[in-house]
Amino acid sequence: MEEQETRKEDLATEEQRLVYRRRRTKPKSTLSFPLELTSEILLRLPARSVFRFRCVPKLWSSITTDSYFIKSFETRSFLQLSLLVCFEKDGTLFVYSILQHRQVSKESSYSYTSSNIFYTESVNGLICFQDKSGQPIVWNPNKRQILTLPRLRENWECTIAMFLGYDPIEGKHKLMCIPSSRSCDVCQVITLGSTQESWRTVKTNHKHQYCFRSGRCINGVIYYRVEAWVVMSFDVRIEKFGMIDLSSHIHWGMLINYRGRLACVDESSSKNRLWILEDAEKHKWSSQDFLSPFGHFEILKDYFSLKGYTHTGEFVFEPSVFSKSLYILFYDPVRNSFRRFEFKGMVDDDDETFFNKGLQCQRTYLLDTFLNHI
Template identity: 50%
Template sequence: MEQEENKKRKNYQRRNTLTSPLSSLLLCFQKDDNLFVSSIPQHTRISNRSCSSSQPIDRYHMKLPENDRIYFSTESVHGLICFKESGESGNLIVWNPSRKQFLTLPKPRMRWSDREGVPFGSYYDECEVLTLGSTQESWRTVRTTYKYYAYKFTSGICIKGVIYYQRHDLVLVSFDVRSEKFGMRLLPSDIHYETLINYGGRLACLDKNNGRRLWILEDVEKDKWSHQDFLVPFGHHDLSLSIHFSLKGITQAGEFIYVPNAFHKSFYIWLFDPVRNSRRRLEFNRLADDEENGAQTRHMFKCLYAFPNHIESQMSL
């Protein structure tokens, strides 16, 4: 079974190498109203174990539309990323890293404060949809026969035209962007709501009680799940720094990306290949120098976002 799965993953990696556009691993963090971004090419395998400023890293920072804390709610989809500002009236914003542009979306008809004002456990039978690049200028309502509970901090993922996200309980919600139909299925276990992964073109999620177990949706129609346990050759904690590493995605080459939950001006990430049973530690030095004008700082950045398989987009916002 394990050999068959490894063969599937190798074939998937080979197809991606031949057909996929050049992609990069995008890392970013926020400080006040600045967004600091680092982009690393994924099409070239870095031979040594360290990433420094002399290697091919595109680094820049840009002003956010507002000086509010932001929450990224999507992966990179066709080169675009969506996030929400904090607060009850926080805006939804689409970001194009290639063109360094932001687009603030129109306000939905129903605000988060409206949803949060209802009793806990209340469900909804409608959602709102906005289509970029069309003549549609406002949100429209799409009804569903399924009732769902809206949780604003959950992260969604898009695989083959279907958006997946977790309801507040052990239920996975799907939305087909073509047919605009909803679906729901039970999750096989209690999972991390922020860790939905594209695993070789299939949806996968990380077990909340077993950080080395990955649940994979093998058959969408039959609701069939399988699981794999990965023996990661490093700890999820750096005891010397009191830092925890979380799985944030998988590159097209099949490497698992582990990112720290907090860092100073320098940090490192782990890339683990379960097929080759190999790992790489990539170090990033003094990425916040621009923000501090070269001064020494003890500021601890609390959140590092990772977007694997990001591609260039020339779509103007």
Template identity: 50%
Template sequence: MSKSASWSFPLELTTEILLRLPPESVVRSRYVSKLWSSITTDPYFTNKFETRSSTRPSLLMFFKNKDKLFVFSFPHHNQNSNEPRSFSQHVDCYHMKYPKDCSFPFAESVHGLICFRTSVNRPIIWNPSMRQFIKLTKPGKRWKDIKVFLGYDPIEGKHKVVCMRRGKVSGEYCRVLTLGSAQQSWRTVETNHKHFAYIDCYSRCINGVLYYEALLDDDSDASIIMSFDVRTEKFDMIKLQLHDFWGMMISYEGRLAYLDYYNPMDNGGIKLWILEDKEKHRWSCKHFVTPFGPRLETSYKIDGVTDAGEFILVPLTFLKSFFILYFDPVRNSLRRVEFKGIADENFRFRNGLGNKRLSALYTIPNHVESLVSF
């Protein structure tokens, strides 16, 4: 097609075609012409792209091998479709080098981005869709050990990084940085509550509010949840009142919840504590009996919940292909999806994986594609 012919497409059609491209291709298209660059950098385009992506969430899986990160994006299958209970699914995969000093603790995908920290106490942001890592500046020269969280404000469409000293009382202030801001600098924000952020803790951003686990300064046995409104940058405290319970923090039906589960293979079931009223610190409890029984020949772990309300189970170790299980507590049904992301022998040997059994598979549910680039 000639250059002149390419401009004969109506603007609406050109926009629609570009919206269907994967994120990395969208960014490359910006170098084709000034028109395409103008289209794909316009807030209307980026918002529409990410809105469409949010309707197609995926299970992001990755593992480390030497200096490489192997990444697999596995679409969450629609539980209401007519496909069989057990089937194979196409997987998008790639591998890339990652920063050597990057650690991967309990993390979540926050509107397409994932936040970690490095061993030298620099926050680092990863956009899996763009295959890009970016190291942020240190929040404080004297901060020797840090804890970082990532939040997203859906109203203003902004990501914010929250940082505090790890294992120290955060009674007066923390540091906050808005990604993509002109100055890209840290601001001091008062926390209003003296507390310790857990050294290794879960965090979740739900509907513009960031939650993370902590302890009260005056009572080392008092476990609490701290909340941070991403838009107003106000902190608040939530009492757990869950007796002797402690589990995995998740988002369930748009609310903060804690997942406590017995061994899913022995039919012990799944217990879920759901935050019903943040102001009154009121929680409710649900218990689901699982239909697993002795059918599971592999050891599985529950690793989150899809936006559709299905619990996701992944194997603790794997060799080549394996099954991901989705448990629907409402229907009390189980379906299996076969993952074949690393079954190809040439791929395994070419990348030094061989036939050894792999473990430490990181899984992040409900990941959406993002055009955020740094």
């Protein structure tokens, strides 16, 4: 009897040891929070925090790199789209970010050495430009990363036009390049983030020459102007080109994304009109007039230019150049009201002419803004 009781005690002790070992080896994250709750908490964090947390536990890294998590994060990010304000000074690119739906909200400001030209629009968080040699470079402002791409396969020996696109179905960015100073029937395309990362040649179906810097990517399709009354389209996913005609009586302006559809701004002096693409296959456009935000001060129209349309229903007007300070106008056509974002310059600027009175003495800076940045 005593031996049996001793064995029972030994077995009980051994069982307790096993339970203790399991508890020690069991990941603390599963003891603390369920996986769904951990994922929900990470979804509510800023993008930069999510990037940093990828380097901490393997569980968080696996969650934040999952395709479903990324799509869910992008969907929530649309509620907090930003406006990026960029200008260059002494070879350094300065970037200022604000939330579009707030009156004035500073998100971040930073700088890095820059010698680049020809920006594209902000497409699902990425912006593309060329360096001095003409090679395309991809910029991720949120991660503050620059990606240099392989050299183009085609040697066009001329300047190139770049169009950044995003396929929302497969969740992939693609960059498409064509020559901008002569007609061509082929383009070069590269898929960003792919294992191969090499350029491939794609037929354009229609020989054309790019004429205007006005490309837009809307719902997985890149649109850009080529001739006086022609718009080219490029489906990012299937990599197929198309042509869209526009009536010759329309006074052409820039292309914008208007409520998820392509629109052309009528730049005639007597009208404030948008021509909205209703059916690309039938080349059908509709028109919509809107009030001028400048009222009786039409002279301001020469100083401010329309940049685009925000997801909250506001037109954005920006000055092309500025000296010490600048205003960016947000105009609501429904309420016929506007608000402004004032940029007062850099407090650490040591350039004497930057603070001199009189526009003749002040240095001017080129300005570029990027709407609806995720």
